[in-house]
Amino acid sequence: MIVVRDPARVPEAIRDKVEIVTGSHGDPATVKNAFRNADAVFWLVPPDPAAQSVEAAYVEFTRPACDAFLSEGVRHVVGVSSLGRNTPLAARAGNITASLMMDDLIASTGVNYRALTCSSFMDNILRQVASIRSQGVISSPTRNDLKIATCATRDIAAAAARLLTDRSWSGTAEVPLPGPEELTFNDMAQVVSEVLGRPVRFEETALDALKSGLLRFGRSEAMAQAVVDMMTAVNQGIYSNAHRVEESEPATSFRQWCREVLYPAIQSQDR
Secondary structure, three states: OEEEOOHHHOOHHHHOOOOEEEOOOOOHHHHHHHHOOOOEEEEOOOOOOOOOOHHHHHHHHHHHHHHHHHHOOOOEEEEEEEOOOOOHHHHHOOHHHHHHHHHHHHHHOOOEEEEEEEOEEHHHHHHHHHHHHHHOEEEEOOOOOOOEEEEOHHHHHHHHHHHHHOOOOOOEEEEEEOOOOEEOHHHHHHHHHHHHOOOOEEEEOOHHHHHHHHHHOOOOHHHHHHHHHHHHHHHOOOOOOHHHOOOOOOOOOHHHHHHHHHHHHHHHHHO
């Protein structure tokens, strides 16, 4: 069973394989209906650029689901969250802080919970396909000398599927998904260049320019600041040494992701 606002957007290949509940999974009636007779739930908070606070976007959005976990007898929940909990930076890290608060709220219900704690997503680079093609540029407010862990979203999906299909686990814990390596954005640009066979360079952007751009494209002041706070924490090392956590899942390398995901995306635009 899946919850979607617009059933027409469900891919045709899976439409006949799932039961669809129409609505927002932040709506109490919708989640109560969706979770009825469900033993396990995959929880992913969608972006809410217009939210009035980052806590509203993550914690308050999740509260109706937590009520439904209890009322409908859900026993296992797998959620997508962030690395960085056991660092001083976690207290003021915008979206990261709110994700960890969300985890605490879910855990407080008493359900068996696994938080898939992730670093930066490799797949975010897909937003820059146009600039890679036309300018040979990848940009980010991440410091150009900072080595960070990145993970592929398909690895998150694989970990979630494993946990949802084999529910022999209990209690509350984090499942770290940092990716197998730490690279600077300069390193990543070099890998992208080698895979694409064309020069690609990295440009570091200023955090104030990031915020003004987010506001220009419709983010609320609070949500724009949450991104800035998150990126500040990243630049200060909230993901540092994340690849050395214990019990990490198998992971896709950045080069492999570039070959199998980014390269086809660039090729499709080149046609």
